[in-house]
Amino acid sequence: MRIGIPRALLYYQYYPMWQTFFEELGAEVVVSPPTTQAMLAEGSARVVADTCLPVKAFLGHVLSLVEQCDRIFIPAIRSVKKNTCNCSKALGLPDMTKAVIPESPPILDIDIDINRGKRVLYQAIYKLGRHFTWNPFRVRRAATAAWQAYLNYRELMSSQGLTPRQTIEKLSDAPETKGEMSSSYPAPTRATIALIGHPYIIYDEYISHRLVRRLETAGIKILTPKMLTIEELESAITRLAGRAYWAYEEEIVGAGGHYLQSGADGVIGIMTFGCGPDSLMMDMVARRAARPQATPFMSLTLEEHTAEAGLVTRLEAFTDMIHRKKRRQGSR
Amino acid sequence: MEAYLGIDVGSVTTKLAVLDKNDELITHTYRLTQGKPIDMVQQGLVEIKEQLPENVDICGVATTGSARYLAGVVVGADLVKNEITSHAVAAMLHFPEVQTIIEIGGQDSKIIIIRDGVVTDFGMNTVCAAGTGSFLDHQAVRLNMSIEALSQRALDSRTPTRIAGRCGVFAESDMVHKQQVGHRIEDILYGLCQALVRNYLNNVGLGKEIKPPIVFQGGVAFNQAIVKAFQAELKAEIFVPPHHEIMGAIGAALLVHEEMESNGNDSKFRGFGVSGVKYHTSSFECKACPNLCEIAKLALDSQVIARWGGRCDLWERIPAEEVK
Structure with missing residues (x-):
């Protein structure tokens, strides 16, 4: 059986885990190609106008997998930690996809809800595994291997400062894709900037307008939330928000709080137009950044707009601000 | 020299x-x-x-x-x-002590926060151009007066009317409504200036710490009524440099x-x-991938000297044989 996985949303978080799980159970995994203008346009055409950009892109990826696979894997991630919530679109993702893309191959879904405890989680995993085997021990083995693959993936990213794509390539021994954002900086590093936001925005080159590469070309070393350890992220959330409310809050509040305090010359927050939780979380970071003597902070809202002038001007001004500030401090 | x-x-x-x-x-x-x-x-x-x-x-x-x-x-x-x-650099030449720069041009407006001679924060308007020079120009044309006259008339206002400044389209319909019920044009114009200033401070200036000395530059600083409205709203003196439009x-x-x-x-x-020299510009749609970027090119005597606009750098590298 060929399982399609859209290269969007939580792909960047969990792909090695999902891939391992399905392959251990004897399935073949097919991933959609990187986002393009056409995919986004096709995805957008299926939903009401105020749907957020990442979901539009996600649906475009699903459309590109139609007829490429026998099943599409779309999990409904309700919570990833006790007492946190995920956004409503993430909760209803399999159902929404079914409703707006009727031609989609049958959807394999799984409810991940850590709020309801381990027992419910294990039941959900067995239920998913039953599509492939009736042997619960095989499902259990696949799940354990998948979890191990996930931990390796996280470890590699945070210890070596790699992007998800580089890490995935490394794990699968595939040749490195040419032209991908690199961790070898072409220009001598003049400053370090932390990008905070969800990986499906930062690492999707189409949605982010090649943000990482633009900054790297300008001699900026990039830091991202995935390069921090879970402990660092959690302690920053405690400092800024007390306790996390949203799933993946660590990618914005945690990473923002951490980098505003140490490690970066500047922090850029990236969110997409129409994201409710992000606008709340980014504001928490912006308030912290508004304190006197804080690390410079700027937030960028990306949308379907193809004009990049506004983005480029802001990035240039932000990096200039940091360079001039550093130079001034150096000359004192 | x-x-x-x-x-x-x-x-x-x-x-x-x-x-x-x-x-x-x-x-x-x-x-x-x-x-x-x-x-x-x-x-x-x-x-x-x-x-x-x-x-x-x-x-x-x-x-x-x-x-x-x-x-x-x-x-x-x-x-x-x-x-x-x-x-920022130009403003600091004239006013080394400046802490806030308000800049309003034809299509965009910015705020620049400076502390100890270094830019520490800035903001720019998003897609909306309400409250920039083009909108004022458009209103002057609609009222059949020059942009200079608009500024002068607004200064004569005694009881400014309330105009909604959130959006240019709403501001205009508000202005038309006020004129049709008999408000004086001076009051409507100054009301518009106040609305634009409020809009600027609530949008571009949102969350920014606006401290004096404040410098106001860009083409819109020609408009004395806007300067007056900023002064009233910020309760601080606004400095307009002598060459504010070319800063x-x-x-x-x-x-x-x-x-x-x-x-x-x-x-x-x-x-x-x-x-x-005769420069020639043109554009085309790149078909190399499904992104269909619009590439603009600049040619000097049929020789392409620059291309940009792509999401990748495919067209930005110009092969030597094309440059000659």
């Missing part, structure tokens, strides 16, 4: 400024872009050349503004700088002076002769 040229090609106006090596303004021009940035840069250069003394030697050229890359290729710029950095160009010239002194290079300026 050593001199540095700054060129600011904005969406509505094109500004050129020449500074000497002591950063004193020698000459400048200010003209409407009229949708033809290259022509206007060329015409501006002709005008500058006529005004400059014989012995002036241009030792560095910088471009800024939304057409900075295009203008930079046309004139052979040594530095291409964003307008935020340029405006971007002055800043660019200052930055290129600094740059050339530190690297010691010779200028890449193509000379005032470029005003006679």
Whole structure:
């Protein structure tokens, strides 16, 4: 059986885990190609106008997998930690996809809800595994291997400062894709900037307008939330928000709080137009950044707009601000 | 005599400024872009050349503004700088103590926060251009008065009306409504100025710590009524520099002076002769991948000298045989 996985949303978080799980159970995994203008346009055409950009892109990826696979894997991630919530679109993702893309191959879904405890989680995993085997021990083995693959993936990213794509390539021994954002900086590093936001925005080159590469070309070393350890992220959330409310809050509040305090010359927050939780979380970071003597902070809202002038001007001004500030401090 | 040229090609106006090596303004021009940035840069250069003394030697050229890359290729710029950095540097030349810069131009507005002579924060308007020069221009045309007259009439207001400033379309329908029920035009105009100031402070200035001294620059600073409305709203004195409309160009010239002194290079300026050269621009849709980027190209006598606009750099690298 060929399982399609859209290269969007939580792909960047969990792909090695999902891939391992399905392959251990004897399935073949097919991933959609990187986002393009056409995919986004096709995805957008299926939903009401105020749907957020990442979901539009996600649906475009699903459309590109139609007829490429026998099943599409779309999990409904309700919570990833006790007492946190995920956004409503993430909760209803399999159902929404079914409703707006009727031609989609049958959807394999799984409810991940850590709020309801381990027992419910294990039941959900067995239920998913039953599509492939009736042997619960095989499902259990696949799940354990998948979890191990996930931990390796996280470890590699945070210890070596790699992007998800580089890490995935490394794990699968595939040749490195040419032209991908690199961790070898072409220009001598003049400053370090932390990008905070969800990986499906930062690492999707189409949605982010090649943000990482633009900054790297300008001699900026990039830091991202995935390069921090879970402990660092959690302690920053405690400092800024007390306790996390949203799933993946660590990618914005945690990473923002951490980098505003140490490690970066500047922090850029990236969110997409129409994201409710992000606008709340980014504001928490912006308030912290508004304190006197804080690390410079700027937030960028990306949308379907193809004009990049506004983005480029802001990035240039932000990096200039940091360079001039550093130079001034150096000359004192 | 050593001199540095700054060129600011904005969406509505094109500004050129020449500074000497002591950063004193020698000459400048200010003209409407009229949708033809290259022509206007060329015409501006002709005008500058006529005004400059014989012995002036241009030792560095910088471009800024939304057409900075295009203008930079046309004139052979040594530095291409964003307008935020340029405006900040220019304001600090006139007011070293400045802490807040309000800049409102034809299509965009910015706020720049400066502490101890360093930019610490900035903001720019998003897609909405309500409250910028173009909107005021449009209102002046609608009321059949010059933009100067609009500012003067607004200053005569005694009981300004409330105008909704959130959105340009709503502001206009509000103005029409107020005029139809019999409010005086002066009061409506000053009400509009107040609305634009509120809109600016609530949008661009949101979350920014606005501390005096405050400098107001850009073309809209010509409008005394807006200056008055800012003063009333911020309860602080607003300084408008003498050449507020060309501050971007002055800043660019200052930055290129600094740059050339530190690297010691010779200028890449193509000379005032470029005003006679025929440049040609065109665009096409790249079909190399499904992204279908719109690529713009600039040609000099059928030779392509620059291309941009792609999401990748496929077209930005120009093969040597094409350049010759």
